[in-house]
Amino acid sequence: MQYYLLIPLLPLGAFLLNIMLGRRVIRRQAHWPSTLAVAGSLVVTVMVLLDVMSGRTLNEDLYVWIVSGNFKVSVGFMIDQLTAVMLVVVTSVSFLVHVYSIGYMQDDPGYYRFYAYLSLFTFSMLMLVTANNFLQLYFGWEAVGLCSYLLIGFWYEKRSASDAGKKAFIVNRFGDFGFGLGVIMVFLTFGTLDYVSVFDGAGGVAAQTINILGADVNLITLIALLLFCGAVGKSAQVPLHVWLPDAMEGPTPVSALIHAATMVTAGVFMVARLNPIFSLSPVAMDVVAVVGAVTALFAATIALVQNDIKRVIAYSTISQLGYMFIACGVGAFGAGIFHLYTHAFFKALLFLCAGSVMHAMGGEVDMQKMGGLKRYMPLTYWTMLIASLSISGIPPLAGFFSKDEILWVAFNGGGVGRAVWALGTLAAVLTAFYSFRLIYLTFHGEFRGTEEQRHHLHESPAVMTVPLAVLCVGAVAAGWIGIPPIISSVFGVEDANWFAEFLKPVVGHPEIEAPHSTEALVMGFSVAVAAVGIAVAWVFYIRNREIPAVLARRCGILYRLLFNKYYVDEIYNATVVRPAMLIARYVLVGLSDGVIIEGVVNGVPALINRFGARLRRLQSGLLQSYAAVMALGLFLLMAVVVMVLK
Numbered sequence: 182m183q184y185y186l187l188i189p190l191l192p193l194g195a196f197l198l199n200i201m202l203g204r205r206v207i208r209r210q211a212h213w214p215s216t217l218a219v220a221g222s223l224v225v226t227v228m229v230l231l232d233v234m235s236g237r238t239l240n241e242d243l244y245v246w247i248v249s250g251n252f253k254v255s256v257g258f259m260i261d262q263l264t265a266v267m268l269v270v271v272t273s274v275s276f277l278v279h280v281y282s283i284g285y286m287q288d289d290p291g292y293y294r295f296y297a298y299l300s301l302f303t304f305s306m307l308m309l310v311t312a313n314n315f316l317q318l319y320f321g322w323e324a325v326g327l328c329s330y331l332l333i334g335f336w337y338e339k340r341s342a343s344d345a346g347k348k349a350f351i352v353n354r355f356g357d358f359g360f361g362l363g364v365i366m367v368f369l370t371f372g373t374l375d376y377v378s379v380f381d382g383a384g385g386v387a388a389q390t391i392n393i394l395g396a397d398v399n400l401i402t403l404i405a406l407l408l409f410c411g412a413v414g415k416s417a418q419v420p421l422h423v424w425l426p427d428a429m430e431g432p433t434p435v436s437a438l439i440h441a442a443t444m445v446t447a448g449v450f451m452v453a454r455l456n457p458i459f460s461l462s463p464v465a466m467d468v469v470a471v472v473g474a475v476t477a478l479f480a481a482t483i484a485l486v487q488n489d490i491k492r493v494i495a496y497s498t499i500s501q502l503g504y505m506f507i508a509c510g511v512g513a514f515g516a517g518i519f520h521l522y523t524h525a526f527f528k529a530l531l532f533l534c535a536g537s538v539m540h541a542m543g544g545e546v547d548m549q550k551m552g553g554l555k556r557y558m559p560l561t562y563w564t565m566l567i568a569s570l571s572i573s574g575i576p577p578l579a580g581f582f583s584k585d586e587i588l589w590v591a592f593n594g595g596g597v598g599r600a601v602w603a604l605g606t607l608a609a610v611l612t613a614f615y616s617f618r619l620i621y622l623t624f625h626g627e628f629r630g631t632e633e634q635r636h637h638l639h640e641s642p643a644v645m646t647v648p649l650a651v652l653c654v655g656a657v658a659a660g661w662i663g664i665p666p667i668i669s670s671v672f673g674v675e676d677a678n679w680f681a682e683f684l685k686p687v688v689g690h691p692e693i694e695a696p697h698s699t700e701a702l703v704m705g706f707s708v709a710v711a712a713v714g715i716a717v718a719w720v721f722y723i724r725n726r727e728i729p730a731v732l733a734r735r736c737g738i739l740y741r742l743l744f745n746k747y748y749v750d751e752i753y754n755a756t757v758v759r760p761a762m763l764i765a766r767y768v769l770v771g772l773s774d775g776v777i778i779e780g781v782v783n784g785v786p787a788l789i790n791r792f793g794a795r796l797r798r799l800q801s802g803l804l805q806s807y808a809a810v811m812a813l814g815l816f817l818l819m820a821v822v823v824m825v826l827k
Contacts, residue, residue: 185239185260187225188268189307191218197359203293211293216279222307225274226265233265234683240313240377247316254374259313263687266518267310267450270525271443273655275303278438279647281533284644285434285540294336295432302328306443310450315364315374318451322360322411325444326353332439333431345430345535352424356414362594362788363407370400380457387461404464405458409472412448416502419476423750425499429491434537435439436491441498441532442525449505449521453514456688459514468596470510474601477503479747481611485618486743489546490535493619497572498528500608507601508587511594515681519663520583520726522680526655527571527580533649534565537641538623542634548619553628557638560646562624569620571656573711582660584609585704589665592703593693609707613714621722659685667697667704 195218203211242255272723279299286295304487305328309321326349334346364374370386371379383401386684390397412418417425428440452459452469459465480499487493501524508517539546541558555562571578574585588609591602628635640646662680669677680691733740799810 184225185229185258185311186243187303188222188229188272191221191225191309192274192300192303192307194218196297196304198295199297203297205291211296212283215296216276216283216436218300219272219276219279219303222303223276226268226272229260230265230269233260233262238262242313245778252368254314254316254688256317257313257375259376260311261687262684263450263454263518264311266522266684268307269452270522271303271306271310272448273653274298274529275438276308276441277651278429278434278529278533280433281437281536281645281648282432284642285536286432287557289432291335295332298328298335299434299438302332302439303575306447309322309447313376315367315376315379318454319361319364322415322447322451322769323357325439325447326350326357326415328667329428329439329444330588330799332435333428335435339430342430345424345427347423348427350526352421353414356410356412356421359410360414363404363410366400366404366407368458370404376454383457383461399462399464401458402462402464405455405462406468408455408458409452409465409469412451412506414448415451415474416445416448416506416753417499418448418472418503418506419479420749422476422480422499423746423753426492426495426746429489429495433491433532436495437529437532439534440495441528445498445502446505446521446525449502449517450510452506452509453518453688456509456514459509460689463596466512468510469506470591470594470597473503473506473508473510474597474604475503476500477507477608478604478611479503481608481615483743483746484615485611486740489696490538490548490551490619490623491546493530493615494528495537497531497612497615500612501528501572503608504584504587504605507591507605510601511591511596511598512689512691513587513594515684515690516590517585518684518688519660519680520587523571523579523583523655523659524800526652526659527568527578530564530568530649530652530656531572533645533652534561534568537561537645537649540631540641540645541638543637545630545634548622550630550634551623551628552626552630553624554638555624558624558640560640560649563610563655564649565624566620567653568656569616571618573715574609574707575711575715576708576763578657578663579655579660581708582663582665585707586663586665588707589700589703590691590693593695594691606707606710610714612709613711614718617715617718621718625723626726665700665704667700701728 192215195214198214199207199211207214215352229306239258239260242257244256246256247254279296282295282299286292289295296741304324305321305324307321309318309325311317312321331350334343336342337346367379368374371382373379387401389400391400391403392398393403414421425440425445429436430438459469477500479502480496484493484496484500487496501520505517505520506516507525508520537558538551538554538561541554541561542551545551558816567578571580574581576582588602588605591598591605594601628638641649666678684690745751
């Protein structure tokens with residue numbers, strides 16, 4: 182099974198080739214090394230998946246990375262069921278995005294650099310999901326953050342893009358600080374960073390406490406919450422969600438790959454991978470579930486009134502990530518990964534469809550300036566419609582199976598289960614509404630753009646539409662490997678939820694003892710509320726287009742609150758950014774740098790210079806002055822000798 186090493190190494194090789202030779206040698210052919218490399222990774226991933234399905238898993242150290250005293254870490258790989266699923270998601274979506282980008286980025290002067298960054302990101306993400314220890318996980322974690330910074334700010338000459346890249350990087354530092362402390366706590370507690378060793382020893386420290394500022398805190402809870410800090414940042418959960426909408430300043434293929442299907446799901450993967458730790462702390466599990474539910478509803482409300490087509494999808498991503506954390510928080514880690522898997526297809530499809538619309542509209546992102554695009558872009562329309570139905574949870578599309586499984590296990594979950602189910606169901610209504618608001622504003626009605634834009638309208642080239650068609654298949658059928666028993670039994674099929682059984686050895690599966698009638702009621706209710714959301718959107722944006730404007734006027738305060746994203750950015754700017762800038766300007770720069778450091782660095786040479794200037798005045802060149810000084814010195818010397826002899 183050593184061939185698995187090709188999965189991360191092929192994209193790494195493509196990155197090195199493009200970054201070294203792309204500018205002068207490869208140039209406009211830079212897509213070939215990157216696309217072929219990720220295609221090779223996808224082929225090897227299929228081979229690995231077949232091996233894992235046959236019962237073969239792997240956990241081995243490749244070589245020793247760091248040795249310092251009793252601290253020893255290796256570069257190692259764990260290939261099991263969870264890894265196999267993530268490899269399929271990363272390599273398949275990455276390959277389609279690489280192909281799509283050939284058409285989308287063809288005229289960009291930084292073509293080679295774009296593909297180099299894509300390859301580096303793919304390598305980093307693959308290292309993250311295949312790691313068998315916490316330090317290698319942390320390496321991949323920070324590497325994908327670096328690639329995100331590079332790709333968000335890819336058009337660095339554009340101020341908003343470079344600011345968005347910095348914002349993403351800095352906001353994630355808050356979460357990653359806690360994540361780093363969590364990794365340190367793991368080593369201090371278990372004496373190792375190896376997954377298997379830590380998981381085996383986790384039960385033995387479940388009851389241990391640690392004293393912090395006079396309070397006894399459960400050790401496992403502390404570790405889990407610190408690690409979850411990283412997930413909150415990387416997966417854009419409240420309150421560290423603010424970076425993801427701004428990340429839409431990067432090229433649209435970046436949004437589809439990094440900020441919809443792969444990197445932002447790293448937090449969900451991490452919680453699922455570390456489920457033996459999280460499962461031992463009911464407090465940490467409740468925190469995960471509540472943060473996910475609050476984020477799902479919070480982001481969905483903001484998406485209701487946004488007009489930037491990519492920002493609507495970005496807030497949708499934040500909301501759907503919240504669903505994944507709801508599942509993990511109620512112990513259904515497999516359901517969370519299932520939604521991660523289906524979400525990758527329909528969300529990547531939504532972003533790439535948005536890119537196709539922008540390509541036709543000359544870069545326009547305001548949905549209020551679109552409309553009537555259905556007749557010009559039929560393939561983009563139908564694929565985006567299917568993706569919107571899927572994310573709304575309409576059967577038998579992929580999103581229905583994964584979202585409804587989460588709501589069902591939450592409904593039956595203990596602790597905060599019913600509360601997060603209620604929030605998740607309300608978010609489902611809003612999801613259907615804003616998804617079809619996007620469809621109706623963009624593709625239906627009369628065209629509201631300029632005549633120049635109308636003249637430019639056309640369907641995207643095949644190199645862009647073929648990936649849309651392939652992702653559309655995933656948006657429809659990706660959920661069919663996780664059909665719940667209540668549905669499969671109708672057709673006389675047993676054990677149709679293959680996905681849950683496949684992941685069960687790694688993440689477990691909660692046993693739910695409830696009548697099928699209750700499950701059918703919960704499932705039917707979630708589908709009904711999604712249908713209501715779609716119907717209300719139709720009334721608002723097809724039947725009577727005056728309703729949204731009237732509501733905006735009558736509910737002006739609420740509308741402005743949602744349109745301005747609850748003013749979270751403004752609050753952070755007032756409470757964090759400005760104070761930090763003032764401290765940096767007057768303390769770090771003014772006092773530390775200007776007074777202390779500059780005082781030493783420039784002050785000592787200045788003092789020497791002044792002393793030398795005074796000393797140079799003694800060198801007058803006049804013989805009588807030298808004779809007088811010598812006489813004075815001789816007189817002083819004799820006076821000292823006389824005084825000493827007395």
